[in-house]
Amino acid sequence: MDFRILRRMGHFLAVAEEGHFGRAAARLGVSQPPLTAQIQALEAELGVRLLERTRKGARPTREGQALLPILRRLAEEAKQVESLARELRAGRHAPMAMACVTSALFDYLPPLVRGLRAAAPDSALAVREMDTADAVEALRRGEVDFALARLDRDRPPLRVMPLGSDALVAAMPEGHALLDEAGPLPLAALAGEALVLLPRSISPAYFDRQVSACREAGFEPVAMREVGSAMAQLAFVAAGLGVALVSSGMAVLRPPGVAFRALAGPVGSVGVALVWNGERETEAARAAIAAARGAFPAAGDAA
Amino acid sequence: MDFRILRRMGHFLAVAEEGHFGRAAARLGVSQPPLTAQIQALEAELGVRLLERTRKGARPTREGQALLPILRRLAEEAKQVESLARELRAGRHAPMAMACVTSALFDYLPPLVRGLRAAAPDSALAVREMDTADAVEALRRGEVDFALARLDRDRPPLRVMPLGSDALVAAMPEGHALLDEAGPLPLAALAGEALVLLPRSISPAYFDRQVSACREAGFEPVAMREVGSAMAQLAFVAAGLGVALVSSGMAVLRPPGVAFRALAGPVGSVGVALVWNGERETEAARAAIAAARGAFPAAGDAA
């Protein structure tokens, strides 16, 4: 992946926003002819025409318009790279906080928080809800002291203390035909259904477990759409746009329009674990380890 | 924005992922010495050491680790740009991107999504769950086409179409003494309770409505702790660490450990609205406006 294309995308953004090559060139600090050449190179590389040149300037084509939202996100994140680099230069430290995946908010988080509070009543604790992938990054970055996330083994430098096992359950729109039969559902019954999946990048182990469970049941999961969060996943199910495999931790929420059904077997999934950065074992992380041992006696020992 | 530095960051990302300058060079299609030089130039420019060189290769420093997640996102999104360009080349439509607050996921989002799907069955829709403050920024930046958020009036350039009114309800830990009495709860009954609040920055209008409601009931709300998301707010209530005022949209979730009680009055709150950027009224936004009018006939007219 040649990040050089990102620069040209920035050029295109500038032209699209100015509607004029000359003004965009002035904004970018170059002259107009090389800007024209860079835009042409980008169009050649992407294989689409991005700008319609008119007598009065340039405006995005339909394809150019369609790309603008994601290019704006890219530009915003490029700014974040810059500001993060400045923070790193300044040696900034992150405040004490924890991350928690949505599906653990109501089963694992309350006992852990109560345990922490019993040990240190005056301590402030900030909880940031995020998915496993973001939690891993936040731990590595030092933005949080520990996390409740779905990991099944150490990922150096991250240490993982599993707190319990978990099972996948099927989430279906209420009134779905498969709900007519009582009892646990064989996974193969979902073979022809549209699945609402979270992207693999959020939690690869979790995603792969779902895919392998489907394959063991004899079908390839067909991802009809991807959503960005666990809650949005259930919202799509509620809207009648597909079914989902979710952890039993999500089923405790009972959102309207969604019916949960256990799977025959049952089908194991990656459970929730306490996770912390072994290279940065803060006092808060140590307190969380102690509180987790108290709240979840069956939890595995830290390796 | 100096995009040129991004190219070197792409080089850094390759080395960090390979753990080896030689293999990273091969992946990037260059030889090892210029790659070393590019990384050194990047480190000099940032004033931060990104890689620790060892006898067996290289691994990211702490500062380097902190950069990796956002660089990976950039790389991923650059790939998404390329794949979206391919789809556009093939004549397919761009996906719609929308933002949705958590409390609207299960009441307002499903009918809207069904309406959009009825109008354009082949269009993809990406839903990003976020709070009102983030939704406003994403709309301003042109990162999403429209949003479901808690706003009560236009905020130029943002246009607001209220979809319904809303009321605050009290969220209390199960077993709370105030639950002994049946029927709506006078807000003054919460005067001595610890409140779990969302930061004002998330939705100032929503926050101010809560504070003013408490003042009208004769007491100042005492914020014992702040959390980062609506779901985490309920999780703290479930943990027994306070009570919360939440929109009735959150009450439909019925998370374990939390009991909801209507408030006497009742106490109005800022409702959910369809929001879009009036300066960038995309086709997707127009489709959402039409779908909202269909799904919520009582919705206010766009001004």
Add this chain to the structure above:
DNA sequence: TCGCTTCGATACGAAAATCCTATCGCCCTT
């Protein structure tokens, strides 16, 4: 109708950035 202006595009050489190969220094293993 004609001349002027404005827009982006082409051409060519200059400047800057990035690359190549050859080789080095260091450290570990055999």
Add this chain to the structure above:
DNA sequence: AAGGGCGATAGGATTTTCGTATCGAAGCGA
């Protein structure tokens, strides 16, 4: 002690990006 593997240094070559000059097309005003 010798060899191998790692990243670093050095010097020149190549590629990329740029600026300037100029062009072609099209619209506008006299």
